[in-house]
Amino acid sequence: MLQVAFIRESKELAIAGLNKRNFKDAEQAIEKVLDLDQKRRETQAQLDAQLAEANQLAKTIGGLMKAGKRDEAEGIKAQTAELKVSSKTLEESLKSLESELQENLYNIPNIPHESVPAGKSADDNEEVFRFGDIPALHDEAKPHWELIKEYDIVDFDLGNKVSGAGFPFYKGKGARLQRAMINFFLDEALDAGYFEVQPPILINEDSGFGTGQLPDKEGQMYEATADKLFLIPTAEVPITNMYRDVILNEEQIPAKNVGHTPCFRREAGSWGAHVRGLNRLHQFDKVEIVQVRKPEDSYKALDEMVDHVKGLLEKLELPYRILRLCGGDMGFTSALTYDFEVFSAAQQRWLEVSSVSNFETYQSNRLKLRYKVDGKTQLLHTLNGSALALPRILAAILENNQSEKGIAIPKALQAYCGFEHIA
Structure with a gap:
């Protein structure tokens, strides 16, 4: 299948190649991949940020417990619980986006070499x-x-x-x-x-x-x-x-x-x-x-x-x-x-x-x-x-x-x- 990085960096070349193949709705197919890729990257970034925050909170809780500040540590634990729920939702969303992106890529043919002549049959x-x-x-x-x-x-x-x-x-x-x-x-x-x-x-x-x-x-x-x-x-x-x-x-x-x-x-x-x-x-x-x-x-x-x-x-x-x-x-x-x-x-x-x-x-x-x-x-x-x-x-x-x-x-x-x- 085509590489997403190639489509992202060479969008017009990809569309032109698919048009040479007479691939139906070439532009829409490429735009759909780019849209899914953008959503996937944004979701991944959110998930990474939340996981990093949860990791930092875990370290903070550990420090507070060692310092004998149990009540304060318990308060932060509530935040980590919320982050776990939110992260799970993001993980499910990410998995769904990756699956949909993969499915769309599977249905897009290869880009012809520059020497391939145009034609329909x-x-x-x-x-x-x-x-x-x-x-x-x-x-x-x-x-x-x-x-x-x-x-x-x-x-x-x-x-x-x-x-x-x-x-x-x-x-x-x-x-x-x-x-x-x-x-x-x-x-x-x-x-x-x-x-x-x-x-x-x-x-x-x-x-x-x-x-x-x-x-x-x-x-x-x-x-x-x-x-x-x-x-x-x-x-x-x-x-x-x-x-x-x-x-x-x-x-x-x-x-x-x-x-x-x-x-x-x-x-x-x-x-x-x-x-x-x-x-x-x-x-x-x-x-x-x-x-x-x-x-x-x-x-x-x-x-x-x-x-x-x-x-x-x-x-x-x-x-x-x-x-x-x-x-x-x-x-x-x-x-x-x-x-x-x-x-x-x-x-x-x-x-x-x-x-x-x-x-x-x-x-x-x-x-x-x-x-x-x-x-x-x-x-x-x-x-x-x-x-x-x-x-x-x-x-x-x-x-x-x-x-x-x-x-x-x-x-x-x-x-x-x-x-x-x-x-």
Whole structure:
């Protein structure tokens, strides 16, 4: 969440940033925070003054009792009793103000980086890079949802029987190709200096609030209501929450972690031809890279993460482009996001396969993730990226590499999956 000190010192900048996001009632939201903060500070000052007065009266009473002035001491005790009642009222008021302030801050998104373009939707995103040639397919080329049936490598009907729509079975060479991609992505991350972790796939509410999935995306997550746990929408959540309520030492920074997990998203309200087949699922696998960096290093780290994802796609021989998301299309917690899209030749459309983002201090302020600088604690920056999400990568590999003889497997994956073609 935003820091109150930042809002207090840079009110106009905060309002301008929220307006770039097309955040409704930006000025009113900021003014509400400032009003609550002012009341909170005034209440805290009153409480501190009363506690100090009560402390001083206690010392006075002690002195009077020692001097044998019991009646005078008893008279002052009445004052301390009144102060206790008044202080308790102020404490309750302070707690209420702090809770309301926190709630308001939770509902305000991050301020976009200065490089974020203005805009309202995906149509306003800015293309910043493109790689590779669009493959020319043969006349009988098919979209992936037909190819997976033809080669019997992904079964949506069986998944629907066992779980429901959007929970496919991967079979035979389809399952082996999934495993190959996971291992390839993990090995590439390890070669780039990331530390592998295998995190839980269920999180508690504190973790959801820590990385900003709550309260923003509560309706998009599957919930285990009996235990008040949520199935993760991405490995970013448990991996970043490893550092909740942590103060890192200099030698622990940068922290670079990678993890593979299944991911679960309700995708409520999604329908239409653009979500056919593997294009949008309720359960899918993803390898996620997460970094914790000093503020002065975080945008260099973001560029490194972008280059890492570029390298993966180029080794997979997939044509791709990179978009810098506009203010209206950014995630709630992000300060700057780059989306990677691969071209799906049979569908003749771009498919998003990765988002790489810098959250600056937005998550770390919620997480209380800090490090010491000259004896003082300072918030760190958090970053994450998909490296990569598997379903649409698989869809693009199947569609772009198809021929009359079958589907060619990218050279980078052949040693991992043990075959060169699906035929």
